[in-house]
Amino acid sequence: MNNFLxxxxxxxxxxxxxxxxxxxxxxxxxxxxxxxIFDRDILARPGRTAFGEYDVWEEALSAVAMGQTGPDSPWxxxxxxxxxxxxxxxxxxxxxxKYQPPKFAHFYAGTFTTTIKKLKEIGCKVSYTAAAHNxxxxxxxxxxxxxxxxxxxxxxxxxxxxxxxxxxxxxxxICPSTHSADVMRSYGCKNVxxxxxxxxxxxxxxxxxxxxxxxYMGSYGPDKNVPILLKAWKKLAYRDSLLVLAGRxxxxxxxxxxxxxxxGGNIVMAGWVDKVADFYNSIxxxxxxxxxxxxGCEVLEAQAHGRAVLCSRGAGASDLVYEHEKFQPDDVDKLxxxxxxxxxxxxxxxxxxxxxxxxxxxxxxxxxNIRRRYVELWRSLIR
Numbered sequence: 081m082n083n084f085l086x087x088x089x090x091x092x093x094x095x096x097x098x099x100x101x102x103x104x105x106x107x108x109x110x111x112x113x114x115x116x117i118f119d120r121d122i123l124a125r126p127g128r129t130a131f132g133e134y135d136v137w138e139e140a141l142s143a144v145a146m147g148q149t150g151p152d153s154p155w156x157x158x159x160x161x162x163x164x165x166x167x168x169x170x171x172x173x174x175x176x177x178k179y180q181p182p183k184f185a186h187f188y189a190g191t192f193t194t195t196i197k198k199l200k201e202i203g204c205k206v207s208y209t210a211a212a213h214n215x216x217x218x219x220x221x222x223x224x225x226x227x228x229x230x231x232x233x234x235x236x237x238x239x240x241x242x243x244x245x246x247x248x249x250x251x252x253x254i255c256p257s258t259h260s261a262d263v264m265r266s267y268g269c270k271n272v273x274x275x276x277x278x279x280x281x282x283x284x285x286x287x288x289x290x291x292x293x294x295x296y297m298g299s300y301g302p303d304k305n306v307p308i309l310l311k312a313w314k315k316l317a318y319r320d321s322l323l324v325l326a327g328r329x330x331x332x333x334x335x336x337x338x339x340x341x342x343x344g345g346n347i348v349m350a351g352w353v354d355k356v357a358d359f360y361n362s363i364x365x366x367x368x369x370x371x372x373x374x375x376g377c378e379v380l381e382a383q384a385h386g387r388a389v390l391c392s393r394g395a396g397a398s399d400l401v402y403e404h405e406k407f408q409p410d411d412v413d414k415l416x417x418x419x420x421x422x423x424x425x426x427x428x429x430x431x432x433x434x435x436x437x438x439x440x441x442x443x444x445x446x447x448x449n450i451r452r453r454y455v456e457l458w459r460s461l462i463r
Contacts, residue, residue, distance in 0.1 A: 084115040085169075085182045085199075089161040089190025092119040095356070097298075097377040101277055102188050105209065108451040109186055112458060116172065116182075123164040159233075159242075161190040166198065184462050191233070193246035200249055205461045208250040211374025212263040213303055217394060217409075221302035221371040244268075251461055254454075256375040257396025273457055276399065277375050278450035279442055285386040286361035288431055292318070292423050295363035297326040297353065297378050300335050305371040305392065305409050307342040312415040314344030321423065326350040326359050360385035364431055365422050370395040371409045384442040386435035390418050400441070 086106045090098035102119065109115050181202045187195075188209040196206050215234055222229040229235070233243040244267050247253055252271045255261040261272045294313070300306050306325070313323045323346065329335055331349040339347055353359045360366070366382035368391045379397035382389050391398045392409040407414045422431065 085185035086117045088188040104447045108454040162192050162194045165195040196246040206250045207252045209254045212260040213372040217372040225302040259396040260374045275453045278447035279380040279384045281384050292321040293363045294365045295324045305369045309369045310343035311412045315416050322346050324348045326353050328352045368395045383438035386439040388434040
């Protein structure tokens with residue numbers, strides 16, 4: 081068996097934050113030696129077996145592969161991926177004559193408590209990336225959005241033990257921000273290291289648009305707190321400026337209702353963006369309004385594209401911005417003030433200088449540098 085395992089419930093190398101992070105983490109681990117990689121698609125390949133407390137059937141695997149799990153399904157996340165990971169590992173044991181137990185495994189996303197404990201039993205070192213959200217803030221965000229906080233593994237004490245057990249059993253938990261590290265330490269994790277996510281620096285960037293344009297890109301769940309941005313934009317009531325909302329769900333009925341309820345002024349719902357550079361090059365200012373966010377790769381991407389950024393204190397990426405560029409996620413008036421200063425209190429020609437500063441700072445977080453930090457940490461564990 082290969083000496084290293086990389087296991088994630090995400091899809092590696094997709095155009096999402098998780099897809100990018102898992103790609104670079106797995107590439108970093110492969111640089112240490114032979115590495116077996118299990119991502120969401122490999123874990124959910126059709127197969128049939130039974131072992132331990134898990135029964136893994138073709139119909140369940142197929143349902144997960146098609147995204148059909150849900151609260152009424154016995155195969156609901158987060159537990160299903162743990163069973164699949166155990167199964168794939170057992171496949172390796174059965175199919176390879178010269179089986180050697182892995183000496184190191186890294187996990188990202190999902191819940192893999194049983195897999196991690198089994199690996200620890202054979203002397204395997206384990207690390208786990210946790211871009212953790214603050215549960216209490218998340219509950220508050222759901223309440224304000226009128227959406228049930230229907231996550232039994234976060235609310236039921238017994239399920240919670242099962243959920244957090246993998247993190248507690250890991251030799252080190254890697255967090256991308258101070259925000260996430262504080263959350264994981266509050267769970268009882270003793271060895272927590274902060275390694276921020278990275279960014280690819282574009283060779284060239286576009287000049288700022290002639291029209292002052294504020295942008296947000298990402299998902300639109302309660303934790304993302306997009307309504308505060310809409311409320312601030314409505315208060316600003318600019319006639320000569322645009323707010324652009326981008327991302328897969330940005331023109332969905334859910335977001336359309338959100339805009340109708342909270343928004344006002346000139347708003348464009350751009351939908352999915354094939355090339356993220358097109359989005360960043362079209363805006364003057366990027367805003368990350370999250371209640372609670374493990375990191376927020378878009379903040380770093382915007383900086384790399386030479387854009388000014390405002391970031392809520394609830395987003396982990398606030399580690400990367402100046403104090404006067406932060407705001408509390410429940411303070412609409414402060415966000416109004418911050419945006420207005422970017423547009424009017426400084427001459428609009430001042431924004432390029434902010435963008436140039438951000439672009440130079442983002443070079444510290446190029447993925448090559450971040451991958452080296454992963455490798456240094458992992459080597460310290462497996463000496």
